[in-house]
Amino acid sequence: MRALFDTDRLAPDERWDAWYELTRGVVMPTVLSCDREDEFRASAHAVALGPAHVTAMTYTSQRSVRTPAMIRRSDPELYVVALMRRGRHDMAQAGREARLRVHDMAVQSSSRPFDTRVTAHRGLAATVAAHVPRALLPVPEHTVERLLAQRLPGHEGIGALLARFLVGLATDPRPCRPSDAERLGTVLVDLVGAWLAHHAEAEAAVAPESRQRVLFLRVQAFIRRHLGDPELSAGTIAAAHHISVRYLHRLFQQHQLTVHGWMRRQRLEGCRRDLADPVLGAAPVNEIARRWGFTDASVFSRAFRAAYGVSPTGYRRSAGSVREPQISVPPSGSSRSSSVT
Incomplete structure (x- = not known):
């Protein structure tokens, strides 16, 4: 803006x-x-x-x-x-x-x-x-x-x-x-048109290509909301939108994407953001992976390295979000030894 x-x-x-x-x-x-x-x-x-x-x-x-x-x-x-x-x-x-x-x-x-x-x-x-x-x-x-x-x-x-x-x-x-602005303008017009048609119960007035673009945006929004569900699949996504799995795949193919590939990329991006977040510096890497729908630690680690060229732990360290252990020094005269907190 x-x-x-x-x-x-x-x-x-x-x-x-x-x-x-x-x-x-x-x-x-x-x-x-x-x-x-x-x-x-x-x-x-x-x-x-x-x-x-x-x-x-x-x-x-x-x-x-x-x-x-x-x-x-x-x-x-x-x-x-x-x-x-x-x-x-x-x-x-x-x-x-x-x-x-x-x-x-x-x-x-x-x-x-x-x-x-x-x-x-x-x-x-x-x-x-x-x-x-x-x-x-x-x-x-x-x-x-x-x-x-x-x-x-x-x-x-x-x-x-x-x-x-x-x-x-x-x-x-x-x-x-400028090229992105033109594309976003097309998306905006499609969304506004579909929104108006929906409330006027006149969906038939919206061109098929506009309805497809809006459906694609709806599907993407649905996937983002459910990335933490390890059971999320093409079947559940298609069923939630009352379309066939084949039609779902065709929607993504029109944008040179695959359902599985796009979903995995969104999950990896969510993990990457969390790993770089200092607030989550003490959270185990596997816990962050599970939060974004990865149930197998080794599969997650390989996918993360393939996408970003570094291991999840290495990325977190380079981002400076790891919370280093702090040494607690007891008061003078205390018989307790130093401990790691």
């Missing part, structure tokens, strides 16, 4: 006007207001994903109104998918009203007037929003209209998948290459 704005870099009397201008350019023109401009605080980060973009914002309580006159003057024809991460979001559009709390999601249209109020909790509210051109989505406009300003869950099903994707973009500090 590229940092766009931070009130801490500005004088207090400049912050509100600067924020007002930023939101008009990055999001869309609205009428903004807040209770205390002299106490206003905010930050904004954004990442461009082809024609779509994602913004992560924090701010004190404020109100945003988009009027018919503003729409006539300038309409980017966007759908905005908002995820509430902290605070409360009250919105009204298309004759409906919704109140969003943490983990709730909603969709708004830039082509319809709206009135939103965000109430901060413990200082700042926090949101992540995806801005997707309406023309890119396979779901008909009249179908999406029925979903405007409705509270939709972001903690279950495809909503949770979309929410995790948005939060991942908002919290990943690594730069995004």
Whole structure:
């Protein structure tokens, strides 16, 4: 995410006007207001994903109104998918009203007037929003209209998948290459389209290739959640998603991957992270391996060495996460000998 704005870099009397201008350019023109401009605080980060973009914002309580006159003057024809991460979001559009709390999601249209109020909790509210051109989505406009300003869950099903994707973009500090941004933009459009179609019960409107990409993401998310289960297999994964094992293998082959190979790589990456974590420096290597689904210590050791060119113990030592034994010295005059703790 590229940092766009931070009130801490500005004088207090400049912050509100600067924020007002930023939101008009990055999001869309609205009428903004807040209770205390002299106490206003905010930050904004954004990442461009082809024609779509994602913004992560924090701010004190404020109100945003988009009027018919503003729409006539300038309409980017966007759908905005908002995820509430902290605070409360009250919105009204298309004759409906919704109140969003943490983990709730909603969709708004830039082509319809709206009135939103965000109430901060413990200082700042926090949101992540995806801005997707309406023309890119396979779901008909009249179908999406029925979903405007409705509270939709972001903690279950495809909503949770979309929410995790948005939060991942908002919290990943690594730069995004242009080619990766285009691919992530395609994934974002697919996820938003499938999410909207799901809630509108219009899955048939989503192109087969989009449904396949979303299914692949669902399968990957399922595998990550169950990596610690040594019984996890292609059969159990396929059954959980109501598809055949053959179709599951075909999904991975389309990405030049195998189910077993990708699953093992995720397990090894989990072990590698834990071995480098100083907090887990005292945990036995075999215990870490079992935590990630490896039941045979020798199989794990060989797989780790093949992947990273070093043994698990050697990697932990080079990462500096081993907790060295400490010598406990008894008080002067004590008859007890020194012991290793």
